[in-house]
Amino acid sequence: MSDIKGDAFTIHTAEKIEKAIEHVGFTSSQQQVGKGISIKTGGDLSAYNARGAVLSQNGDDLTKFIGVVKAVTSEAEVEFAKTKTLGNPVTGANPTHAPYYLGNVTVLAGQALTVERNCITYVLAKAGENIQFGDLIKCSDDGLFAKANNLDEAVGRAYSNQADNRYDVIRAYIKGF
Numbered sequence: 001m002s003d004i005k006g007d008a009f010t011i012h013t014a015e016k017i018e019k020a021i022e023h024v025g026f027t028s029s030q031q032q033v034g035k036g037i038s039i040k041t042g043g044d045l046s047a048y049n050a051r052g053a054v055l056s057q058n059g060d061d062l063t064k065f066i067g068v069v070k071a072v073t074s075e076a077e078v079e080f081a082k083t084k085t086l087g088n089p090v091t092g093a094n095p096t097h098a099p100y101y102l103g104n105v106t107v108l109a110g111q112a113l114t115v116e117r118n119c120i121t122y123v124l125a126k127a128g129e130n131i132q133f134g135d136l137i138k139c140s141d142d143g144l145f146a147k148a149n150n151l152d153e154a155v156g157r158a159y160s161n162q163a164d165n166r167y168d169v170i171r172a173y174i175k176g177f
Contacts, residue, residue, distance in 0.1 A: 007067075007116065007117050007118045007176050008070060008115065009114070009115060010112050010113070010114050011037075011052060011053045011066065011112070011113065011115055012052045012110055012111065012112050012113075013052050013053050013054070013108070013109055013110060013111055013112075013113060014040035014051055014052035015040070015052075015054055015109045016106065016107070016108050017035075017037075017053070017054065017055055017106065017107045017143075018106050018142075019035070019104045019105070019106060019143075020034065020035055020055070020069045020076075020105055020113060021034050021035070021072060021103070021104070022035065022103070022104050022124060023103025023104050024167040030103070031122060031167075031169060032103050033123060033124050033169055034068045034069030034070050034116075034123070035055055035056070035068065035069055035123075035124060035143025035144065036065065036067075036123070036139050036145060036155070037054070037055065037065075037067060037068065037069055037113075037143065038054055038056040038057070038064040038065050038066060038139070039051075039052075039054075039064040039066060040053070041060075041061065041064055053066060053113065053115065055142055055143040056139035056140075056143050057140075057141055057142070058138075058139060058140050058141050058146070062152070062155065063177065065139060065177065066115050066117065067115040067116050067118075067176070068115065068116055068117065068121055068123055068174050069107075069113055069115060069143075070114045070121075071113065072105050072111070072113045072114070073111045073113065075108065075111055076106060076107045076108070076113075077107075077108065078103075078104070078106075079103070079104040079105075079106075116174070117174050117176040117177075118174070118175060119173070119174055120159060120171060120173050121171070121174060122170070122171055122172075123137075123144075123156075123169070123170060123174070124143070124144050124145065124167075124168055124170075125137075125140075125144060125145050125158075125162045126140040126141070126145065126168070127168055129145075129146050129147050130147070130162060131145075131147050131170055132158065132161050132162070133158060133159060133160060133161055134157065134159075135147050135148070135157065135158045136148035136149075136153075136154035136156070136157055136158075137155065137158055137172055138153045145170070145172065156172045156173045156175055157172060157173045158170050158172050159171045159172060159173060160172075
């Protein structure tokens with residue numbers, strides 16, 4: 001995804017963000033796709049790290065939308081599968097087992113992450129949305145994106161069809177506010 005360029009900046013999280021970057025796919029076309037991020041609103045904003053980024057949710061105030069997660073701090077939690085067999089057990093040698101990197105990345109409260117906006121990037125659509133090329137998109141739950149009904153709720157536009165990728169990844173323009 002090195003062809004993706006936009007306005008990037010670093011912000012700290014207000015709370016733990018589960019799967020801020022999600023691993024998608026199981027073949028040679030595996031991707032790591034960031035989720036939508038908004039500014040935290042409501043609650044006690046006086047506590048340390050209470051201000052900052054959270055996953056976008058359906059119904060969030062559009063003016064609080066920041067962009068899409070692109071990178072995280074090295075202290076983020078990365079998911080590993082229990083083991084993956086390395087080596088060739090057919091030859092009779094004992095296989096070597098090693099932790100297997102899955103790619104889902106969780107960012108703890110107060111850690112930094114890089115957000116990108118005003119760009120064309122890959123995002124995860126909510127399952128069953130049937131987003132088509134040219135559709136307006138809005139924030140859905142847990143940082144996913146859904147089809148928007150009008151420009152007043154849109155945070156971007158789809159430039160691929162959701163049905164073309166069985167993992168609900170779409171290429172989309174994410175606007176900067």
